[in-house]
Amino acid sequence: MEVEVLFQYFPNLSKEQKEQFILLADLYKDWNMKINVVSRKDIDELYLRHVLHSLGIAKIQNFLPNASIIDVGTGGGFPGVPLAILFPETKFTLVDAIGKKIKVVDEVVAGLGINNVTTVNDRVENVKGEFDFIVSRAVAAMPTFVHWTRGKIKKESVHERKNGILYLKGGDLTEELKEYRTAELFSLSDYFKEDFYETKKVVYLPLKYRGK
Numbered sequence: 001m002e003v004e005v006l007f008q009y010f011p012n013l014s015k016e017q018k019e020q021f022i023l024l025a026d027l028y029k030d031w032n033m034k035i036n037v038v039s040r041k042d043i044d045e046l047y048l049r050h051v052l053h054s055l056g057i058a059k060i061q062n063f064l065p066n067a068s069i070i071d072v073g074t075g076g077g078f079p080g081v082p083l084a085i086l087f088p089e090t091k092f093t094l095v096d097a098i099g100k101k102i103k104v105v106d107e108v109v110a111g112l113g114i115n116n117v118t119t120v121n122d123r124v125e126n127v128k129g130e131f132d133f134i135v136s137r138a139v140a141a142m143p144t145f146v147h148w149t150r151g152k153i154k155k156e157s158v159h160e161r162k163n164g165i166l167y168l169k170g171g172d173l174t175e176e177l178k179e180y181r182t183a184e185l186f187s188l189s190d191y192f193k194e195d196f197y198e199t200k201k202v203v204y205l206p207l208k209y210r211g212k
């Protein structure tokens with residue numbers, strides 16, 4: 001489990017952030033034994049498959065101080081927890097319908113001592129509020145996801161990029177995204193050289209995408 005892979009791709013981390021990323025593996029190892037949120041195989045590759053993958057969003061979009069981001073279907077905290085470490089002045093809301101997953105997130109966040117994360121144990125459809133960006137990984141196909149999250153994106157954009165959805169997805173997305181003409185795809189293989197990233201992408205869907 002090599003944390004150096006993060007330091008290599010994110011060379012400007014502060015001492016505190018480096019310490020938090022190092023601590024993260026111990027916290028997940030410990031909590032994963034009590035409540036399984038990451039597969040046994042993946043826990044040994046936590047940095048490569050989960051933490052770095054989550055941070056792939058940051059290669060596409062920097063989040064500003066005081067901006068608000070919601071991670072929908074965060075599970076054990078991906079991509080929300082690594083992003084909250086990377087952007088300590090941005091506010092993150094991590095939502096999952098399953099209580100025991102949110103319990104792990106709460107424990108990891110407390111263990112890290114970060115104060116920019118709020119967790120919600122509910123389906124996202126029931127969550128009130130509007131956010132600058134929605135981030136997610138492995139939750140639902142885009143049409144379902146867009147339906148669930150409708151009305152949760154702020155109309156006013158403070159980032160240069162228009163507010164919207166930043167979704168980590170893999171494989172051939174032609175069929176899934178065919179109705180979203182304004183969707184933009186960013187290949188993570190342009191940023192990370194490991195085989196795992198060969199087909200991984202960040203899908204950006206701006207607010208008020210136009211249909212066919």
Ligand SMILES: C[S@@+](CC[C@H](N)C(=O)[O-])C[C@H]1O[C@@H](n2cnc3c(N)ncnc32)[C@H](O)[C@@H]1O
Pocket residue numbers: 072073074075076077078079095096097098101122123124125136137138139148
């Ligand atoms: C395959 S897991 C992915 C977890 C995490 N995003 C990751 O990539 O490791 C999907 C998660 O989405 C959650 N989920 C599915 N539909 C949801 C909804 N409508 N609202 C909130 N959470 C949801 C599930 O409870 C589950 O924890």
